Amino acid sequence: MLQYERFEKIIDTLRKQPSVRVVDLVPILDASESTIRRDIAELDKEGRLKKVFGGAIAIDADEDPQARKVNVQRSDVNAKAKTRTDEKMIVAAYAATLIEKGDLVYIDAGTTTGSMIEHIDCYDATYVTNGARHAIELAARGFRTYLLSGQVKASTEAIIGYDAADSLRKYHFNKCFIGTDGVDQENGLSTSDIEESMVKTEAIKRSEKVYILADSSKFGLVASVTFAGLEAGTIITDRIPDQSYQAHGNIIELKRQ
Amino acid sequence: MLQYERFEKIIDTLRKQPSVRVVDLVPILDASESTIRRDIAELDKEGRLKKVFGGAIAIDADEDPQARKVNVQRSDVNAKAKTRTDEKMIVAAYAATLIEKGDLVYIDAGTTTGSMIEHIDCYDATYVTNGARHAIELAARGFRTYLLSGQVKASTEAIIGYDAADSLRKYHFNKCFIGTDGVDQENGLSTSDIEESMVKTEAIKRSEKVYILADSSKFGLVASVTFAGLEAGTIITDRIPDQSYQAHGNIIELKRQ
DNA sequence: ACCGAAAATGATTGACTTTGACCAACATTG
DNA sequence: CAATGTTGGTCAAAGTCAATCATTTTCGGT
Secondary structure, eight states, X not given: OOHHHHHHHHHHHHHHSSEEEHHHHHHHHTOOHHHHHHHHHHHHHTTSEEEETTEEEESOTTSOHHHHHHHHHHHHHXXXXXXXXXXXXXHHHHHHHTOOTTOEEEEOSSHHHHHHGGGOOOOSSEEEESBHHHHHHHHHTTOEEEEOOEEEETXXXXXXXXXXXXXXTTOOEEEEEEEOSEEETTTEEEESOHHHHHHHHHHHHTEEEEEEEOOGGGBTOOOSEEEEOGXXXXXXXXXXXXXXXXXXXXXXXXXXX | OOHHHHHHHHHHHHHHSSEEEHHHHHHHHTOOHHHHHHHHHHHHHTTSEEEETTEEEEOOTTSOHHHHHHHHHHOOTTSOOOOHHHHHHHHHHHHHHTOOTTOEXXXXXXXXXXXXXXXXXXXXXXXXXXXXXXXXXXXHTTOEEEEOOEEEETTTTEEEHXXXXXXXXXXXXXXXXXXXXXXETTXXXXXXXXXXXXXXXXXXXXXXXXXXXXXXXXXTOOOSEEEEOGGGSEEEESOOSSGGGGGGOOEEEOSOO
């Protein structure tokens, strides 16, 4: 392994935990204690971590690193939630009205779909979601709520991966509401996480009616992984920025210019 | 554990409670009294806490330093007016130290097990839980976290019922940490919700080592549904109120009378 | 492709630091 | 005042460190 790789792995480890011991790094880096000590000494000299007896601690030691980490990740979610609030809310509020008596509904994790929850008023329906926080809110509001199993992704509080996609297989939804990071003519609907995309794809496959929630800022964007084509469902948006998308015909534009 | 980690944990403990005794820190830090005394002496020298006879007290930054001095004089660790939360915290903090490298750990939903999370420092382990809030917190702190599938109970934010118990069946845990509403000689371990009890029973069945977290107030109580006998696992408590329980032999009592 | 210098690595070692156990002295409680 | 809990000092054991050296890898020059 390259010295550079070890440096990155050490720094990366200290991003995930406040401190690390030399001996704990041995199996991670597959290098001798001597080498790791030299690495830590070098990184300390560069000011990228603080060397202490027995190991190293992440820089900015004054702060409580645990609290800091939680705050950082929470603010990830919060920051995204605050951007384009109005547009998202218009989209979310309309989507919520589509839920009808007796529906089995899937609600994708994400900020836009999360905004739906406060607008939902159909108690004679069952809700399934992969958003841990969504599930808590839905249950607190008295809706019959089910959560998927699987790994929890910290930044979005979503259940993702193979396990989550697999636990979707028992359901046959009437309607599903899916968020997206990008809507593009050529590349369809895309998201930044491949494990999230697996869940979205599976949910779409298992639903009679598919609604994609995308505020106008998402058009023209392409994220890492395409999880479906534009024709996969009905796109709900506040405004279509580019008329060429209308050729698809399955777009609901809420705020006509 | 690095000296730095102990420092942080001591300071962290003092953020949650105004004072702490040396002997109470032993199970939390998994270090000897000698070491903890040295740590407290060092932290006192750095001005991050105030060393007093028997333990340490927090230095409240918001307070007027003059007033603080008065408090220092008056405040006596040995005049312990501990609340129930303190007892839960002692139990939870100790339980967290039991998690080791490579473990596959199950953490039951509930407040006592929830208190464990802030004390967990083993990043080389995998965590499975049926607590939606627990999963969010664990993931936010950077732990590899999995959530069970199933219905979400609003009042406890727990995933419960047949589906949850079923989704446990794929796992084989090294350790599980289970909360309980009652610990009784005759009626064993009990909880108030039959659907929660199903999950607890299944988790216990699927774990090599079983830890029951029960602060001293739980002894002698019987809730609606028994989910296991007293012999099902090791009971961790702050204090055993009735010596007759010691006949079972698998009880860890953290706070000697 | 081959060579030799330079750099990186892993093992070893003696010095140094930290830790836990012990204990006699001291403080607190009832 | 007796019983109990706490303290700081000492010591041996365990853990960690930096320095050193032999070996391996990398790299530039031929």
